[in-house]
Amino acid sequence: MASQYAIRGATAKGVAASVEEGVARGALAPGDALPPVRRLAEQLGLSPGTVATAYKELRQRGVVVTRGRGGTVVAAAPPVAPVGPAPTRRPPRVPDGLRDLAAGHPDPAFLPDLLPPTPLSPGARSHRTAPRLPHLEDTVRDWLAADGVPGGHVTFAHGALDLVARLLTTELRPGDAVAMEDPGYHHLLDLVQALGLRTLAVAVDDEGMRPGALDGALRAGARAVVCSPRAQNPYGGRFTRRRRDDLAAVLRERPGVLVVENDSAADIAGVPLQSLAAADAPPARWAHVRTVSKYLGTDLRWAAAACDPMTLARHDGLLLLTSGWVSHLLQETVHGLLTAPATRDRVRQAHDAYAQRRTALREELAARGIPAHGASGMNLWVPVRDESAVVNGLRTRGWWVAAGARFRIAAPPGVRITTAALRADEAPRLAEDFATVLGESQATYGG
Template sequence: MAEQYGIKGGTAREISASVESRVADGALQPGTSLPPVRRLAEGLGVSAGTVAAAYKELRGRGVVVTLGRGGTVVASAPAVTSRRPPRVPDGLRDLAGGHPDPACLPALSPPAHVEPVPGSHRASPRLAPLEDAARAWFARDGVATGSVTFAHGALDCVARLLSTELRPGDAVAVEDPGFHHLLDLVPALGLRMLPVAVDDEGIRPEPLRTALRAGARALVCSPRGQSPRGARFTPGRREQLLSVLRDFPDVLVVEDDHNAEIADAEAVNLASGGLPRWAHVRTVSKHLGIDLRWAALACDPATLARHDGRMLLTSGWVSHILQATVADLLTDPAVSGLVAEAARTYTTRREALGAALEGHGIPSHGVSGLNVWVPVRDESAVVNGLRTRGWWTAAGTRFRITSPPAVRITTATLTPAEAVRLAQDFADVLAESQAVYGG
């Protein structure tokens, strides 16, 4: 058996090194089952405890994962590129990116005068005006502000939270369909994804319970403006989810409220539910500008200590020039008025496409945020059909794990008049694909 797998060694360290080298050279592919502990121990002439210790080491390094009765298998390779969107072809109307309308964003005005830094900002990483503004932002929506800090954007924050809280091989419950960059990030950290189905009210309680029972040690979700489906939590759904989560007090619940100001949805969050382990992340890229790589994090004290401890060892702090820029924007009444108008514009555009599609008998989802999610039978046929008519949309495959096929359309720049044309083209493409597949 050991010869069959090419595994050698007489100590736990030698055995784990042998397995890792076979994985590195491709002899053991992702998903390959390793021999049971006792069988490998007999083949190598060592104790079962030695092999068990080797497998434990491999799990800790993210080389293998244990699937209960499914045994120990080689972990999947990190999917760091597979879900990234392709380049938009020339001449097409881009409705695939998920980005805000530049016309709805304020002009950025960095500080005109910046004094040289006297050493390091590690001792005072957060500017007081921005920290005050962030606390007020959270408090407005019922999020506790006892522990608040900053990061370089939502994904930077989530990555740090997961990497300090979990070990390689651990499982994370994620939305399905969900944010494609997060679906790349989790396996890149050596973690496993457990999909949780989403409907218009957000993650569903029973699939969440299933994922938590399967061993998920963290949950990452969006309370509103969820990408790609546009879901938002309702008060009833929030209570159902909190009821499930209270049975798993050690699970870290991470909320990514990246669309807080433009989602057109009330603030209904899990962070205000009294959970012992929680983190609520907000960014400004969708309503103030995509170049502002800044995030505010409110969380429980233990999570704050772990996040900031790791950050001090790496980047140290968020640029104070960036912080000053964000602070000025967050406290500028004129900018607040522009953001409020942008939110109304996005709602009008999103609802216009939903209504136009409904006029053709095409069901869609998108009750908040910047996107509309349209279930289809064949993603490629629809995306390619719309491409021939001048539209560039996103196939749902890069947002899905096990959920059914769909197409995501970003409506941030789509005018109501364009929505009527797009819906007609969508209906024509569906009719053509139905003819191909026999109705």
């Protein structure tokens, strides 16, 4: 328990604000326990109901979580930006001399040069009446149609997380549940928590979400589903046609559930798309989200989505009341890149290279008796017993990989290795080092 920080307040809002201030200052760190309701009520001279209301507000905002008998603790990634010298939630700097295979970034060699569009947007004017460039809309529809995704209703946003946040905000209220992949993309897991929503874990395998696990989450009350049809991060799963149809059958029984597909790698995923939106009986409420940061530029904060008419109307209604539109300069840049022949050639090269590199490491690990998952995308997920022992062991051999804890809800431990920039001829050395580390870990820790 963080005993050095004294929570204050004479009202529920005051108590909640005091806890949030402690988190912002770094005096209350992720995992720190808050005092039990009755104890804090006695200390502050308040009723237990007042403190319980404060804790409820903090839970709804994702600042704290309740762990049953474990009490109330500060969330792993609370939506409170640190003030002053407090530590941030940004990934740690890669130590000097280590090969970074943890960040999840693409190989810069395959990213096209970013140039400002010409001519630049003339003058100051409002784009609220025409937020999307028609020629970019047409390009996006063609892009989606090539994969069978209906493109009758499309919209844009400032990246996938911005788009998913707006979709969930318009559909759900604090306390509602979202079915999420486990293991899954840590930024999405943090986002759902920050919105005050509950996460229901859905186990995944090499074909994506497991239908039985999804059915269980829906029976438990999930009002939305966030999934990856390919290049699932971190597991690397992808929907086969049969898996897509099985999931669609589960969703068919609950037409009011919003289904959000996050197709983050799209053209470099290495496998064809099997979208739920293209199933014979697609979900009634759906959105298929695409970004370009993995293969056009990590600083291109732009995303597109195709969705059903009601989902589009709700998303765009909230967008209109907030940021209003996505910069037309950014839209022109994205359009220029999507339509440039040189860019398409670079994307094809990335597609082939990423598949080769991912496969090379998976096969080298398999040759040493180490199972790994990565049927698509830029990452491999390697199950291990002790994440810290493996991460630290590989660090001593010059490799920097990601511990799986931040990706997991209830899934067994593992590590994520980003293979995007790992050349195929480097795979044997990494696999050999991995095998050595596992042997040392087993001898030291029993696994």
